[in-house]
């Protein structure tokens with residue numbers, strides 16, 4: 001691993017303290033970052049190095065998944081941090097930053113390898129890249145890389161504009177666009193599950209698969225992010241990025257080799273083959289929802305429009321379900337359903353693959369109940385895979401019953417998504433970062449939906465907090481003769497479609 005300088009914009013922010021410092025620390029403890037490294041934290045407020053180091057240390061106490069007993073090691077880690085007060089929009093501040101970065105490189109005698117991490121609001125992404133370029137910070141004799149947080153644009157046009165601006169300062173292979181779902185172990189495991197097992201490889205197609213369901217349900221509501229979420233909604237917050245990324249990872253065909261280039265090429269083929277939505281299919285294949293007041297684990301919670309910071313007339317989507325079609329030979333005729341929502345019954349991210357029924361089922365004549373074979377990939381909070389099969393039940397006169405073969409992947413102390421992703425960026429492996437083509441094509445698919453939502457041309461279904469979303473989402477899968485698998489509890493209260 002190359003020695004390097006980690007330049008962190010937004011070093012006094014929430015993400016830095018909750019995710020980035022603990023991730024760096026755990027990598028350090030595991031010997032996964034170079035012995036000689038320097039971190040330069042940036043923010044507008046004035047802090048001394050000692051104050052900054054103490055804040056970093058506190059964030060480890062508060063958020064690290066583990067703390068080493070070795071206090072000398074922790075001290076050494078924190079000593080690598082320096083702080084520089086900088087306003088993202090002030091070019092003169094970048095000169096000061098360049099001086100500090102260079103001085104530290106000389107002091108530590110390390111090459112000019114610089115990783116710039118933009119943990120700041122998206123409106124700063126362009127201006128920071130521009131200033132890095134113009135100040136000379138980007139003129140290194142080593143490598144330079146940029147890690148950029150979401151959201152990558154607000155719509156297709158702004159994403160393209162952002163990309164054009166970033167590419168004036170960084171090449172595509174220097175840009176690491178974070179989608180933290182790509183850092184989740186079971187999402188990363190999808191390729192191995194499919195391609196390292198001939199059993200799966202042979203049946204991963206429309207001859208054997210009836211439908212695929214990808215769910216990311218959350219129990220939390222808007223929390224304290226009203227300003228961001230009310231202008232984003234589930235469609236931008238989850239569908240454009242995490243959900244489409246999971247769809248690409250699930251549907252992609254075998255890459256030539258297990259390299260970033262080939263995996264990304266396979267993913268790109270999926271998103272390219274995604275059937276575009278027209279006005280008619282937006283009406284039939286997209287379900288928009290918003291939570292109303294309801295009960296979560298015995299506690300009454302307010303509806304979305306009564307949340308702090310949200311106006312009573314908000315039409316924002318807190319739930320989206322969609323039916324997608326991948327128009328290629330492998331997936332022709334197989335519906336892919338995706339859905340995500342806040343204030344739902346349970347926190348669960350999972351992929352359920354339902355296999356087709358056998359063409360000839362000799363047990364049908366005996367009127368025995370044969371259930372579909374299901375492959376369930378649990379992404380979180382529990383991680384694992386289970387396969388639902390039919391089998392004779394010795395305790396029930398040898399009648400056919402359902403068995404589940406379970407593999408639980410949950411382990412204590414596994415690296416978190418940010419840890420894996422930062423480690424990959426440090427070693428220049430972009431496999432689990434979103435390539436610009438994927439981001440652009442995702443926005444392209446989503447764009448007509450954004451416009452239809454904004455013009456209020458899609459029914460907004462209200463679902464009670466604590467339910468599995470609007471009934472319309474159940475109907476979406478029922479139309480093809482399916483049901484959402486593994487929904488523990490159906491909404492008891494009626495769902496109401498209120499207006500168009």
Ligand SMILES: NC(=O)C1=CN([C@@H]2O[C@H](COP(=O)(O)OP(=O)(O)OC[C@H]3O[C@@H](n4cnc5c(N)ncnc54)[C@H](OP(=O)(O)O)[C@@H]3O)[C@@H](O)[C@H]2O)C=CC1
Pocket residue numbers: 009010011012013014015016042043044045086087088089118119120121122149150151
């Ligand atoms: N928090 C989270 O869980 C997640 C966050 N993200 C993304 O990460 C990014 C950062 O989020 P988060 O940490 O929550 O944001 P915060 O609002 O907590 O932090 C923002 C940071 O930006 C700095 N900042 C703000 N304005 C300026 C400026 N003009 N010049 C220099 N620095 C400035 C602030 O420092 P100071 O006040 O000292 O100027 C602070 O360090 C965003 O893009 C967000 O969408 C993505 C996923 C999850």
Ligand SMILES: O=C1O[C@H](COP(=O)(O)O)[C@@H](O)[C@H](O)[C@H]1O
Pocket residue numbers: 218237238349380
């Ligand atoms: O990116 C985001 O993801 C979280 C859900 O992430 P998870 O890892 O807990 O599944 C979501 O709550 C948030 O709104 C969104 O911005």
